[in-house]
Amino acid sequence: MVSSPSDAAPMRPREEARFEVFLRERKLKLTGERMAILAAVFQRASHFDAESLHAELKGAGADISRATVYRTLDLLVQCGLVRKHSLGATHASYEAAQDEHHDHLVCIQCGKVLEFFRPDLEKLQESICRERDFQPFHHSLQIFGLCSRCKGGFDEKEIQGRVAQLHT
Amino acid sequence: MVSSPSDAAPMRPREEARFEVFLRERKLKLTGERMAILAAVFQRASHFDAESLHAELKGAGADISRATVYRTLDLLVQCGLVRKHSLGATHASYEAAQDEHHDHLVCIQCGKVLEFFRPDLEKLQESICRERDFQPFHHSLQIFGLCSRCKGGFDEKEIQGRVAQLHT
DNA sequence: TTTTTTGCAAATCGTTTGCACGCTG
């Protein structure tokens, strides 16, 4: 283990409590590794991938294997504390579920991710599902393009080629 | 090569012509393999993956390697004749671009994919981009859930777990 | 003590690539 679960002041009491309940409900164990990963996730600004989280933990002295990082992120997603997205890349992006659900504008030039939430858009989706007698559980909307800083000076053909490579 | 490009009546003259122009423009070559793949793609009902397309070609007597299938699908995507999606799976799905753009409802139980197009939803996205000074080139919207046939009798917790595994 | 978790390294799996040979233009 990384450190005794009781020796550090909890940085995110609410999230820790929620994770503990989740674990107990499924007879899973509360380990130092799991708590260290939870803490690291909520310290992060926004989107990150498993690899960089693993690197950060290693840098911070926590010797947690990549396998455990993946396994724990998966638990956190199931628990609802973390969201997992693809954002057009070959690897998954994660984010702490601090605020409510939102969708993404992804800049294909600099990689910046802008978040947005539009109740009318959500309503529209609900109505589409109702029309088709489809029961929705999750949706994923990303808009790929160029952010205000990056737009201009690109060749349409080049952009088409890049968009074609996205994992979308 | 598979067969002389000239010995078969073109099944999709419009698409073939478009692909030929695309190839010529970039000084690429019109080969039997490329034409056979184009034909196979447009014979398909809807969404398919590279593996099953490769299997079908092999079954039809065309001995085309997996590598060539991937390379050609990539060209067709860049040409705009084929669209590539992820639909929550680990592998890419492709579809012939017969009709106009549309989004997808994906049943996480039976895998059925329903297509929909809503101009108001597209407009809404455009307006979001305008507000953020973001220049969109592509978007991807999938709604995951249960289709009319599959809904009912599922445990919320089990569904959450499944959704968490999606490559979204 | 019983059960779950961990780290490690090997395995997976869809996809891509280097290379020598074969075709197209």
Add this chain to the structure above:
DNA sequence: CAGCGTGCAAACGATTTGCAAAAAA
């Protein structure tokens, strides 16, 4: 005949897994 394209098999890269040792309940 000069480039491209192709097949093959090996390489890739993100993620997952089997297993024996280690920690939590």
